[in-house]
Amino acid sequence: MDYRFKVWLEQDGQPVLGDGLLNLLTLVRRHGSIRGAAGEMKMSYRQAWGNIKKAENRLGIKLLIKQIGGESGGGAHLTPEAEQLIRKYEDFRCEAGEAVKKSFLKYFRQ
């Protein structure tokens, strides 16, 4: 017997940040581009871009500062608001996960 759990943030009843987007944004930070980040996740650029835009619209804040054209074709990096949000979500997600695991072991040990 095993367990699984998911947790995410919502705004006005619509999802805005979960593990998928967190991972994507983290990779954008490292790669400096949406395309590079999507590629590493084996996700299409189309989907990655769409997910980010949807979250931005729902949140009402910009998550990425993007440049079209220029050296290396352009790129993207996180806004301070995005940095703060994902930091808080990471902590929340981690702590919640620990608690769920603890409860599971309490009732279904081994």
Next chain:
Amino acid sequence: MDYRFKVWLEQDGQPVLGDGLLNLLTLVRRHGSIRGAAGEMKMSYRQAWGNIKKAENRLGIKLLIKQIGGESGGGAHLTPEAEQLIRKYEDFRCEAGEAVKKSFLKYFRQ
């Protein structure tokens, strides 16, 4: 800003018990039939029956004792194994939910 979370049990990597089935089984207990329970959830009998059967196959135990024909056409009631399992899942689910809520308030209070 709000949050949501889901938790469920798995066997061999396949889901066997979550909020949906818990609710369904609880209603079966009260109604004495799969059909009555499904109706109250606005779920089709077909789907309810299929979900229960899938869980039984994956768990390798019977969750319901069913009767075809007879007074009131037949019916179903929970096995002792099912009763024990849902009791444990309910406690686990409840405790986990409280913990997640607490963590959320810690990082995103108000």
Next chain:
DNA sequence: AGTCGTTATGCTTAACAAAACATAACCGGG
């Protein structure tokens, strides 16, 4: 024997989500 309400199960259809495809605009650099 026929009705009623239930379990049991295959098959079809529809709805929705994910993936794939196709293009346009941009701009630094050769």
Next chain:
DNA sequence: CCCGGTTATGTTTTGTTAAGCATAACGACT
């Protein structure tokens, strides 16, 4: 002035999941 690599976005295709439809078997009761 073209090329390469990126953002931006509409359209189409596919695939998976949920819903719906149809039908059989069963057994108490009338």
